[in-house]
Amino acid sequence: MTKRNLTILLTIILVILFIYYILPISIPIVVAIILALVLEPAVKRLEQKLGSRKWSVTALYSGILLFLVVLLYLMMTRLTEAVLEFSKDLPSKADALIDAWGNIENRMNQLLPSSVTETLSSEVQKFLLSIRDAIVDMFNVQNITAFISILPELIISGLVFLVALFLFMLEVPRMKQFIRQHTYERTYTRGMLIWRRVSTSVFGMLRAAVILSFITWVFTFIGLLFIVPENALVLSLIICIVDLLPIIGATGITIPWTLYELITGDNITAIKLALLSVFLLVQRKVLEPKIMGNGVGLSPLATLISMYLGLKLMGFIGFFIGPIVLMIIFTFVESGAIKTNFKI
DSSP, X not given: OOHHHHHHHHHHHHHHHIIIIIGGGOHHHHHHHHHHHHHHHHHHHHHHHHSOHHHHHHHHHXXXXXXXXXXXXXXXXXXXXXXXXXXXXXXXHHHHHHHHHHHHHHHHHTTSOHHHHHHHHHHHHHHHXXXXXXXXXXXXXXXXXXXXXXXXHHHHHHHHHHHHHHHHHHHHHHHHHHHHHTSXXXXXXXXXXXXXXXXXXXXXXXXXXXXXXHHHHHHHHHXXXXXXXXXXXXXXXXXXXXXXXXXXXXXXXXXXXXXXXXXXXXXXXXXXXXXXXXXXXXXXXXXXXXXXXXXXXXXXXXXXXXXXHHHHXXXXXXXXXXXXXXXXXXXXXXXXXXXOOOOO
């Protein structure tokens, strides 16, 4: 056991302990570090124009803060109001869906044997009733109270994130210098190579995903102005957020919505939503290869598995972190830091 091997072993143990004990309670700080590193190229470009890192960080940070304030205002006003109104109407919408299924059932009785239709009707009724009950339970007093009770913790975490982001944006050069002083030249060179590949692929794809979702929001907002103009802004924002989810995309909302309108008898709205779904799907398939470029990609199966494992291990946030971690692992493999050319 050499000194170098002992150091590597201790480092691995510390990293495991950090991931297991510290990381779950340090999400705001970790996110702030990652975002500061992602924004570093933009800070450097502003620094060249303004001549001062402090002024460049202050300008960029002010822009981010303004964006967050506007987003928070929309969420606290329009989005909250729309969600409350939508939650009030959900039980009646579920009842309308049950009534529509009754009409479909009557038609099926004329085409299929009674034993088949009775079994199918019973299962569908149970499914629709369970959806209605789940919706009612989701917005009951206990859940709303529980959400309000965690608001102080969310506010504190948000403030910690904002302060940490500003400080990390200022300290990125010192952080790099500290790492260089405490690593061998070979280790630092290989680490920087891995970091450049990770930042180029993972963060590049995340930026591309944000751009694609913004484009989706613009087209969705315009389309919804002709369908539900009173709620076009709120619904387009919700669809834009869902569009960030791997695999699901914007059509994960518009297609079920189309089916609902078709089943409940609103054929005009169903046709409009179907056209919007087709347009969103086509624009995504056309723009995605051009914007994503040649970044590190994941197959749908690998993405699905990483999302599921992330959800089980880390909760809702793991649904997003899982694919990112998998992309980082693939990047390490491609860089040669993780050897895969072995046999058992």
